[in-house]
Amino acid sequence: MSTAPATAPTGNPSRSRRDDVPAPTIPAPAAKSSRSRRDNIHGWAFSAPFLAFFLMFLVWPMISGAVMSLTGKSLTGASSGFIGLANYTEAFADQDMWRSLGNTLYFTLISTVPLVVIALALAALVNMGLPAQWLWRLSFFSPFLLASTVVSLFFAWMYNPEIGLFNDLLAKVGIPPVAWLNDPSVAMWAVVIATVWWTVGFNFLLYLAALQNIPQQHYEAASLDGAGGWRQFFSISLPQLGPTTVMIVILQILASLKVFDQIYQMTEGGPGGATRSIVQYIFEAGFTGYRLGYSAAISYIFFALILLIALAQVFTTRKRIA
């Protein structure tokens, strides 16, 4: 992590106080066993509060969700009891589920690329020794502090087909109006534009911190060797940013797969299901379809997908970040 070591206490306790303290008078073996018993108690006592929440609100729901996915449980309380893997076999034949999964993967693909590339480009530009650093950070990062609902209100208004800002700007350069959120082939891109505006500042900050950690001597040496700005960027900055990029890409993919808020708020998954994500499908199966059991099963299919992607990433990137 970039700044943790810098902020860590760097005292140099080469002479520990231990040396000056006389050895404890208690016989050693007894002290050791009482010490380790006390440590056992203390260790678990300090862990207990977290562990309690962890068991109640993470482990238990994971288990009860798995059990629920094997039942026909309904939101109204009625339950058809244990039905084995019926929910899963139904889900695998469910066109809507596959479509939401496809939409989610599509969103992940077309959002991750700009969210990484634009963040890197912005950070590289800002890091060229521009004045007023705080101003750029403020502009690019401040949208990240907005709730999804605020972002959706802003963009739905700008995307308005008749009186929206975007179509007005397009008209000024002679481009015919776009239906944005109402056009199935454009809606997902419209969502991605809003998402990039909203969250690119986060990756931008991570890249900026990483860039500022690259020792200046590398650049000085390179410019003595006659390497220009581009050359320096591609042969010093980019390789040095490798591990950061791997982490940003992994986290971005995992975050994008969970997309729900801005899509639900701007399009409700429409038009005609063209932007419905898998999380929205889970939500709707449970809360508008009242089928908790089925919804839990789809949750687990989604979880399996996340696990697969995470494992694939671990295996493909292990060498680089190990």
Place this chain on the structure above:
Amino acid sequence: MATTTLSKPALRPKGTADIVPNRRPKTPLSRILATVVVSVLAVAWLVPFAWATATALKSETDAASTPISWLPASGFTLDAFAKVLQSGNIPTWTLNSLFTSAAITAITLVISASVAYAISRVDFRGKRMLMGVIVASIIIPPPVLIIPLFQQMQSLNLIDTYWALILPQVIHSPMVFVLKKFFDQIPRELEEAALMDGAGRLRIFTTIVLPLSRPILAAVAIFVFIGAWNNFLWPFIATNESSLLTLPVGLQTIKCAYGIQYAQNMASALLAALPLIVVFLFFQRQIIRGVATTGLAGT
């Protein structure tokens, strides 16, 4: 995994030896160009804020009139803000968001710091396994839990209470990891001296370790607070009662209720955005450092 992002010692690019030294320091020209490009982008980035503000300061008629214009025909007005503040629940929702986010942040800090301290410093049986389980849980996406959590909250009769908003949001496994990494770097000697002097674990933790850890605690607090303040999916599910909604969820109901009243929609959105933006203006340095410190540990 967070620590791996620190740059390794530089791998010097090879094959530059035979290039004739051609001293070309960074020209001011490239810097000027970069400033221009970044300025244009920064202005573009502010357009949504500016357009929302311009709309919120119009009358509803002006906001919906064509051709659209930044300057309203009948002048700017604060009507939309006044209406929203009078009729809406925005002040209540702001307080709800503030209270629940503060509670979530406080509980998260206390429970995460103490478990991280135990794992970092106390030799107790099973701690490797405990850390392993906590790190593994990072992979569980919160949306997977919404259905069973809802069921659980319903059977505990906690739906539509602050408890339902707060309790499930205090487990931040990545933050335990971040805190543990930090505690690992605090010299052990400081504590061992105190232990010899007979100080208890709790006293060492609260009087030695925590004060030394202020920067990381602040970073974690900032990260958790922003996340809690803006969280949508779980509060959207856990509450229906209008007086209990948090700002993001309340705003969603306004959007449905006001429909095409654009000026009021934008005024509401801006009022909802205001608190964190103001906080950011004051604590920019801390927030940026906090995000850079905790950001790669997982979202």
